Amino acid sequence: MDFNDSPEEAAYRKAAQDWLAANAPKAHVGGDPEGGDSLAASKAWQAKKAAAGYACITWPKEWGGAGGTPIQHVIFGQEEAKHPIPPNPFQIGLGMCVPTVMTFADDETKKRFVGPALRGEEIWCQLFSEPSGGSDVAGSRTKAVRAPDGSGDWLISGQKVWTTGAQFSDFGIVICRTNPDVPKHKGLTMFWLDMRSPGVEVKPIHQMSGGSGFNEVFFTEVRVKDSQRLGAEGDGWKVSLVTLMNERLAVGGATGASWENFLEAARATPGLDGAAAIKDAALRDKLADWYVQAEGLKHTRNRTMTALSRGQTPGPESSIGKIVSALQLQDLSNTAVEMMDQYGIINDPELASLSGMFHGSLMFVPGLRIAGGTDEILKNIIAERVLGLPGDIRVDKDIPFKDMPTGR
Incomplete structure (x- = not known):
């Protein structure tokens, strides 16, 4: 384990220090991303970093990143934390949602969303947790069914909860149940959606800390096109694992x-x-x-x-x-x-x-x-x-989702 910077890392740290000294805010602006001034300051800081190559440092240059190394990302984060930067409402989008879009979406979708997200022009949220599922992502009951008009579109209905930043997000990724006749991990499909779509209702949750960072999100036959699907139909669990792996590091x-x-x-x-x-x-x-x-x-x-x-x-x-x-x-x-x-x-x-x-x-x-x-x-x-210990017992592993017992 080597705690010292290599010569290349030391040079990068010095460049980051110099740039931050010249460009970082000199005082905090608000503390709540919901505030108008605070959100504007956050977007301005993100845009400034993007223009200088310090936003999403590890992303490929063709997508607006710097094509840098993970250790450069860590070094910049360490130095940035020494300055009174505004809140970061982009963490979930850039750390979890957009990487999932970059992995599974078509080129047209990636070209539409990656750049604006990186520059702080658009904010994303992650719609996974549900009232009856909690941390069991595979227990999702929010359903997506094909529209009856033969268009190939999907209609999403259900509820998500504890969705951070949903009240000011422009887009989101959502995991849905598309086949209840197979075990719970096999009947899921992931989509991206516009948070301003008809049928989407966001209700902030008042927290005991005084803030409202979390939200309930309700879906009433929200129409999404099949082109908004991320990954194959029924492969939502595999897609969600990509998101969750990024989430562990982002949180x-x-x-x-x-x-x-x-x-x-x-x-x-x-x-x-x-x-x-x-x-x-x-x-x-x-x-x-x-x-x-x-x-x-x-x-x-x-x-x-x-x-x-x-x-x-x-x-x-x-x-x-x-x-x-x-x-x-x-x-x-x-x-x-x-x-x-x-x-x-x-x-x-x-x-x-x-x-x-x-x-x-x-x-x-x-x-x-x-x-x-x-x-x-x-x-x-x-x-x-x-530790390599035996896996936890999962009695519902092979049961069709529709046959799983529920509380009364």
Whole structure:
């Protein structure tokens, strides 16, 4: 494992640093992608990066990318994070949806969508999760049937939920049940669709954090052309695996309050005996655990970076980062709010410790433990694909979907 940049990587990092110093925003603009000013700032920053070859660095040049290496993508991301850049509403589209379109769509479709998405002109969302399915993508009940007029078009009806950014997305990819007479993994088909199509209704979900990043999306006989199909009819599960593999890397680890932030707050918060809370032995034990976890995560990411720098593909070990970091963030944030005692109920950014950072993380992290696969799904991935343990028992594997038992 080599943590140092090669000469070529060091030169690329210096070029990225220089460009960011000259072009990156000097102050944050908003924090919610739904806000008009914030969304405009995000689109302007994405367009500027695209023009300079720093958007989708690994994509081929013919599709607007830089034809660069994965390690260059990592290096630019590290340097960009040091600047007050606007929110990134393009992560799902460029990290999951558009790569799926690039893999399975025809050339005309790719030419229509790849460039505008890369430049930040259009935003995409991923329509997978459902109320009765959750992380079981193959359990999709949203159906697509052929239109009765003989046109070859499809009519989509059903519901998706927890769809991030649907309220400001222009397009989406959706997994649908097209054949209920075969086992659940074999009767799915993927489509792309215009989110402004007749019959699409988006309802934002108000979260306890105060935001509305997730949505319910309802489909009532939404008409899509057969040319909007991604992959062969019935091959939706194979297509979705491409999306999900990209999702594991795009979601990554948790972002929010860190052990360093907790240490700072513990030094400034009085404990029960009047001394600083950091003097409490139980808190110090927790802090030590979080530090060790953070170091382990850092070196796990370094392993991924080393694989990328060697031209290798990171394995399913990336699932480890999300499980550990999300659980750590939840424990850390909860402990911090409890440490502040009665002051822990104050979440006004102007009055709360560290501008309410712990409150924001505490309210956000339950959703993070679901996004990109629940803890249980990711633990199965690690058990089966990393540790080589026997696969989980799947009693519904060979049952036609229409015959699967449902709750009353």
